[in-house]
Amino acid sequence: xxxxxxxTSVDLAALVGELGAYEGAKVDKAYLYGDDxxxxxxxxxxxxxxxLFLEVGEIKRAHTVAPERVPDAPGRPPQFAMMLRNRxxxxxxxxxxxxxxxxxxxxxxxxxxxxxxxxxxxxxxxNVAVTDGEYEVIDCLExxxxxxxxxxxxxxxxxxxxxxxxxTVSREAFDREMEDSDTDVVRTLATQLNFGGLYAEEVCTxxxxxxxxxxxxxxxxxxxxxxxxxxxxxxxxxxxxxxxxLYLEDPAEGGDDGGSDDGDETGTDRxxxxxxxxxxxxxxxxxxxxxxxxxxxxxxxxxFRLELEDEAEPDPTDxxxxxxxxxxxxxxxxxxxxxxxxxxxxxxxxxxxQAELLYAEYGLVDDILSTIQDAREQExxxxxxxxxxxxxxxxxxxxxEAVVAIDSSEAMVTIDIDGERIDLAxxxxxxxxxxxxxTEAKRVGEKKEGALAAIENTRADLxxxxxxxxxxxxxxxxxxxxxxxxxxxxxxxxxxxxVPIRDNEPWYxxxxxxxxxxxxxxxxxxxxxxxxxxxxxxxxxxxxxxxTQAHGGPVTVLKATDPSEASSxxxxxxxxxxxxxxxxxVSYASVWKDGRYAGDVYAVDSDQxxxxxxxxxxxxxGGFAVRGDRTYYRDTPVGVAVGIQCEPYTRxxxxxxxxxxxxxxxxxxxxxxxxxxxxxxxxxxRRFRERFEDESFVRKIASPDRIQHFMPPGGSRIxxx
Numbered sequence: 214x215x216x217x218x219x220x221t222s223v224d225l226a227a228l229v230g231e232l233g234a235y236e237g238a239k240v241d242k243a244y245l246y247g248d249d250x251x252x253x254x255x256x257x258x259x260x261x262x263x264x265l266f267l268e269v270g271e272i273k274r275a276h277t278v279a280p281e282r283v284p285d286a287p288g289r290p291p292q293f294a295m296m297l298r299n300r301x302x303x304x305x306x307x308x309x310x311x312x313x314x315x316x317x318x319x320x321x322x323x324x325x326x327x328x329x330x331x332x333x334x335x336x337x338x339x340n341v342a343v344t345d346g347e348y349e350v351i352d353c354l355e356x357x358x359x360x361x362x363x364x365x366x367x368x369x370x371x372x373x374x375x376x377x378x379x380x381t382v383s384r385e386a387f388d389r390e391m392e393d394s395d396t397d398v399v400r401t402l403a404t405q406l407n408f409g410g411l412y413a414e415e416v417c418t419x420x421x422x423x424x425x426x427x428x429x430x431x432x433x434x435x436x437x438x439x440x441x442x443x444x445x446x447x448x449x450x451x452x453x454x455x456x457x458x459l460y461l462e463d464p465a466e467g468g469d470d471g472g473s474d475d476g477d478e479t480g481t482d483r484x485x486x487x488x489x490x491x492x493x494x495x496x497x498x499x500x501x502x503x504x505x506x507x508x509x510x511x512x513x514x515x516x517f518r519l520e521l522e523d524e525a526e527p528d529p530t531d532x533x534x535x536x537x538x539x540x541x542x543x544x545x546x547x548x549x550x551x552x553x554x555x556x557x558x559x560x561x562x563x564x565x566x567q568a569e570l571l572y573a574e575y576g577l578v579d580d581i582l583s584t585i586q587d588a589r590e591q592e593x594x595x596x597x598x599x600x601x602x603x604x605x606x607x608x609x610x611x612x613x614e615a616v617v618a619i620d621s622s623e624a625m626v627t628i629d630i631d632g633e634r635i636d637l638a639x640x641x642x643x644x645x646x647x648x649x650x651x652t653e654a655k656r657v658g659e660k661k662e663g664a665l666a667a668i669e670n671t672r673a674d675l676x677x678x679x680x681x682x683x684x685x686x687x688x689x690x691x692x693x694x695x696x697x698x699x700x701x702x703x704x705x706x707x708x709x710x711x712v713p714i715r716d717n718e719p720w721y722x723x724x725x726x727x728x729x730x731x732x733x734x735x736x737x738x739x740x741x742x743x744x745x746x747x748x749x750x751x752x753x754x755x756x757x758x759x760x761t762q763a764h765g766g767p768v769t770v771l772k773a774t775d776p777s778e779a780s781s782x783x784x785x786x787x788x789x790x791x792x793x794x795x796x797x798x799v800s801y802a803s804v805w806k807d808g809r810y811a812g813d814v815y816a817v818d819s820d821q822x823x824x825x826x827x828x829x830x831x832x833x834x835g836g837f838a839v840r841g842d843r844t845y846y847r848d849t850p851v852g853v854a855v856g857i858q859c860e861p862y863t864r865x866x867x868x869x870x871x872x873x874x875x876x877x878x879x880x881x882x883x884x885x886x887x888x889x890x891x892x893x894x895x896x897x898x899r900r901f902r903e904r905f906e907d908e909s910f911v912r913k914i915a916s917p918d919r920i921q922h923f924m925p926p927g928g929s930r931i932x933x934x
Contacts, residue, residue: 214462214500216487216519219273220335223412224508225311225318226380226450227491228275231509235277238263238306240322243297244286247912248354248898251297251331251341252283255306267331269339269354272519275318276512285545291918292891296352297343300329314378314407332370344370356892366889379406380447387440391428398431399424402439411488411496416442418495449492457511460488460500485522489515536682537714543675550668557661564654567635568647574630578643580612581628585619585639595621706859706878712910717862725767725801725923727868729790730875735797735868737767744768748822748837755784756819757791759798763812766802768837769794770819791816795846796869800853806927808885811850815843855923856880857901857915865915867923879904886930893929894921900931 220228238257245251249270255263264278290298304324311318316335321328328346342353348370357364362371377390379402387406394401402413417424420442422435449455461484484501488494489511493502505511571578588598598619605613617627617634624639637646706712719726724747725737736751738744747768752758755773760766771794773784795814799805804812821841854870856877857863866873870882881897888896894917901920902911 214487216485216522217489217515218271218519220275220316220512221409221412222311222314222316222407223409223446223450224491224512225275225316225335226314227453227455227508228512229309229311229318230453231507232265232275232277232309235260235263235265235306236308240301240304240306243294243301245291245294245297246284246287248895248917249339253297253301267333267341269333269335269341272516273316273335273339274512274516275333275335276516277509278513278517282513282517285548289918291916292921293352293354293918300324300343300351304329312372313375314380315373315376317372330370340364342370352891355895365892376407377405379408379443380450382406382443384440387443388436391431391436391439394428396428397424398422398426398428398435398439401428406443411494412446415494415496416446419445455491455508456493457505457508458490458493458497459486459503459505459511459515460490460494460497461485461503462487462500486515486518535711535713536678536685537716539678540675540682543671543678546671547668547675550664550671554661554664554668557657557664561654561657561661564650564657567633568650568654570630570633570635571643571647571650575643577612577615577630578628578637578646581616581626582637582639582642582646584612585626589639595619704859707904708906710906712859712863712905712907714910714913715860715862717864725797727793727797727866727872728876729771729787729793730872731787731790733786733790734772735769735790735794736772737769737797737801739767744837752819752822754819755786757786757794757816758819758822759791759794759814759816761799761802761804761812761814763799763803763807766798766804769798792846792849793869793872795849796852799849800851800869801925803926805851805853805885805925805929808928809851810885811848814846814849816846817841817843851885851925852882853923853925853929854880854882855897855920857905857911863910863914865919865923882932883924883929884932885925886928888928888930890921890924890926890929891917893931894918894924896931 238255241254251267253265257263264283266278268274304322307321307323309320318333320331330344332342334340340355343351350366350370390405399413402408403410420438463484491508602613602616615628617629619626626637626639721736757771759769798814799812823838854873855867856873858866859878897920898917902908
């Protein structure tokens with residue numbers, strides 16, 4: 214049985230009630246992982262930290278996740294995540310609804326400056342659309358332009374066409390849908406009534422109706438039983454009558470080896486998760502099941518275990534371990550352990566400070582505790598005691614003003630001393646409470662010692678992984694050299710089932726950049742600050758500076774040497790490199806943004822460029838003055854290609870097609886067009902994923918945000934379209 218990878222409409226109907234329990238939680242931060250997983254970090258008054266995951270890729274889900282299972286935040290938040298943070302930081306979660314019986318959830322967030330709606334589409338290609346209170350789309354992960362509906366930034370969000378809702382369908386409408394069918398009962402329930410395959414079968418089983426019964430053979434009695442089963446299912450969903458289950462399947466079952474000799478052993482330690490449901494299903498009666506207190510908890514465990522199983526599944530064509538992932542995992546664990554150690558230290562310090570505060574304000578604390586203890590001896594109720602403190606606070610009595618709250622169920626009182634809130638056991642004295650805090654601080658300190666020992670073990674594992682990686686790479690290098698010596702063999706990375714990640718973040722990565730077909734580095738500024746920095750810090754003798762005649766172009770520097778090398782004015786740069794740098798300069802200027810296909814560029818030597826203006830002149834930030842003659846490249850055509858490089862590093866690159874074609878495994882050429890930069894980047898991302906056998910490799914190194922890093926400002930389209 215294949216495991217579930219998408220939530221059903223019934224799942225979403227059950228989720229709405231449980232997610233609604235978090236209404237009032239405040240949003241702290243938003244994150245985007247890859248191009249299909251949104252994470253909202255929130256704070257709930259009763260439950261503390263809440264992590265909400267919304268995933269719309271190959272896995273389609275929406276549920277809370279235990280904090281310890283949350284992956285590390287991405288290093289550089291993409292534009293979509295920054296937009297979410299700007300709109301949601303400090304906002305209150307106001308509720309969630311399912312759109313009719315469709316696989317669409319609408320999350321609503323309120324803030325003083327307005328309403329934000331996050332609409333999650335868990336069907337088809339999946340999508341997350343962010344709208345304002347009037348459903349105007351602010352941004353979306355995927356743009357949708359269909360005859361039936363449109364979802365693009367700036368337009369009003371359009372829901373899909375309405376379909377029948379089986380949970381609210383009248384008996385008359387139910388009969389009509391069934392009678393209009395020309396197939397069997399279960400398919401009619403699945404398609405006409407929109408139950409989907411699993412729950413269509415479940416309704417039939419609960420109703421005692423044969424699934425394969427032809428609809429023409431179904432009489433009024435059959436309709437009665439089916440409709441009653443649907444009503445009971447709808448009633449359970451409306452009233453939250455859940456008894457969640459996580460279902461598992463033993464891989465040994467269903468095989469041809471006659472089963473196991475383990476007697477009554479179920480083999481659940483080897484079982485794989487296949488489903489999580491809000492209540493037990495008769496269709497899953499043959500599967501092993503684990504009960505859960507909430508459907509959210511069941512889904513969290515289900516998708517967590519599913520991910521572990523997917524990662525553990527061996528790939529027979531991939532003989533090389535994924536050292537990059539293993540090393541990254543150990544590094545993540547070390548960072549988490551460091552954070553835990555810092556947390557333990559802070560917690561222990563706070564507990565010791567609280568104990569010391571009790572002694573520093575001994576008289577005040579003793580007065581509070583004695584008052585409570587005397588009242589209890591007089592058999593006064595906790596409510597009376599609380600009222601007494603409230604009255605005392607109104608009269609300005611210091612001890613009463615220090616009392617923040619009283620918890621009668623735990624016999625605890627919370628006091629405020631110098632802004633520090635301290636929980637006290639009401640039946641104990643000052644010394645006993647202080648001793649309890651010191652003891653707790655000592656216990657937390659012991660946790661820190663355990664974490665320190667654990668971090669050393671993780672560091673050893675990290676070093677071992679690096680050592681094994683180096684051994685593999687040394688062996689790979691030897692094999693490659695042997696292969697090249699034999700027949701000049703080149704690997705077809707597009708067809709490889711697993712492409713190893715070889716990271717490299719050069720010093721110039723934050724600028725626009727590319728290497729010419731002759732191997733020279735070209736860098737350009739992204740804004741006035743970077744233009745300023747390039748001229749002041751990175752311009753050296755021998756370099757060539759290029760700029761467009763059009764306003765708003767980047768400072769473009771064709772480097773003769775690397776900053777780590779001694780500069781030289783004797784190096785003669787190839788004309789082909791200068792021409793490619795000129796095309797780069799014109800492509801990333803306002804020429805492209807204006808939709809033009811060519812522009813004029815001039816080139817000068819580095820010693821002709823100065824930041825000192827002539828007398829009476831003024832240079833804006835990012836501007837510069839040029840002394841002497843200029844070499845013009847008239848009507849230089851725009852041209853940009855974006856590609857994925859696999860050797861010697863795995864990364865996205867971009868620049869003039871003549872340069873990029875020879876350096877990338879595959880490229881896509883762009884020209885000025887109608888698609889916004891973000892939309893065009895997503896189109897490129899999908900093309901690259903189609904070209905590589907190893908789609909996970911593309912997701913890791915070529916996200917739409919990273920592709921956008923190499924695209925010109927303004928609208929674009931793929932040249933071949």
